[in-house]
Amino acid sequence: MILSFRWYGKDDPIPLRHIRQIPVIKGIVSALYDVPVGEEWPREKIAALQRAVRDEALELSVIESIPVHEDIKLGLPTRDRYIDNYRRSIRSMGALGIPILCYNFMPVFDWMRSDLSMELPDGSTALSYDHEAISSIDLKDGVLDLPGWATSYTAEGLRSLLDAYAGIGTEDLWRNLEYFLKAVVPVAEESGVRMGIHPDDPPWPIFGLPRIITDDAAFERLIGIVDSPSNGITFCTGSLGPNAGMDLVKSIGRFTRRGRVPFVHARNIRRTGKRSFHETAHCTGSGDVDMYRLMRELADAGFDGALRPDHGRMIWGERGRPGYGLYDRALGAMYLAGLWEAVIGASQ
Secondary structure (H helix, E strand, O other), X not given: OEEEEEOOHHHOOOOHHXXXXXXXXXXXXXXXXXXXXXXXOOHHHHHHHHHHHHOOOOEEEEEEOOOOOHHHHHOXXXXXHHHHHHHHHHHHHHHOOOOEEEEOOOOOOOOOOOEEEEEOOOOOEXXXXXXXXXXXXXXXXXXXXXXXXXXXXXXXXXXHHHHHHOOOOHHHHHHHHHHHHHHHHHHHHHHOOEEEEOOOOOOOOEOOEOOOOOOHHHHHHHHHHOOOOOEEEEEEHHHHOOOOOXXXXXXXXXXXXXXXXXXXXXXXXXXXXXXXXXXXXXXXXXXXXXXHHHHHHHHHXXXXXXXXXXXXXXXXXXOOOOOOOOHHHHHHHHHHHHHHHHHHHHHO
C-alpha cells in the first residue's frame, strides 16, 4: 500500500517540503489545474509535475483527476473529440509510469457541501452537508456561490447546462458512461493505468441531476461494462459513508479481492440526519465509519494500491483550502499508517 497526500501544485499553500516531513507519506496525488476541461494534457506538463514531486523525494502516484467534459456526460456529438483527448492524456500518464487515475462522472457539480466551516464542539471546523439547505437553492436565479463547487460557469452558462441536463435521466447517464468506458478503458489497460471512478458525493441526486455511482449495485454495474483491471473504483469512505444502508467494510473487501480498487480515500463522517452529515477527524470514534475494520479488511483482501487521508478539519488556527489543511490530514495519515501497521502485523 502506498500512503499518499493530495497536493494542488505550485499554488497550494502547503509546499511539498512540508508534506515530505510526514514520515509515512511516499506518494503524491495531484493534477494539472491549468489545462481547460476536455483538452489533452501535454505530456511535458505532466512530466514537469512529476519532476517537481520527485525533487522532494516523493512519487507522483495518482492523477486526480483528468476531468470528464460535460459533453461526454450529456452524450453530445462533440464527445468523441473530448474522448480522443482523454485517451491521449492516459497514454501520456502510462508513458511516464503514473499508475492510477481517479475520475468522476458527476453532472455539473463535483462534491457538494452546504457549509465549509461548521464549528465542531472542540473548536475545529469541518465540511458539512444539509440536504434541506441545498434543496432551498434555486439555481435558475443565477446563484453561483456554492460551497464545494468551483464557479467555472457564468449564471447564463449554468442555466444553459442545467437545461441540457433536463432531458437526461439515470439510464441516459449510464449509457453515456458506458460509451466513455468502452472507449477509454482499453487504452488505460494498454498503458498500464488503473482507472478508479470516484463515488458521487453526496450519494444521491442534487438539484434534480441524476447521480449514479452511489452503492454496491452501481459498482457491480460499472465493472461489468468493461471486464478489465483498469476499470475500477476509487473507494471513498466519506462519500459512501452518508449512505447508512451500505456496509462499507463488506463492500471494500468485496471489490478489493476482485482487483477493482486501485485507490482509497479514507475519511470519516458523522451522519446527523437521513441526508445530512458533517466530516470529522479520521479516527473511528469520531464518526460513523469504522476505520479500523476498513483497514483490516483492506489488508486481508491484499490491497496494493494508493490510499490517502481525505478531507481534514481545520485545526490549531490553520487557514487555507477547506478540507485540505496540513495539520489534520497529517494526523490522519499517521493514524491510518498506525492502523495499517497493526493490521498487517496481526495478519502475518
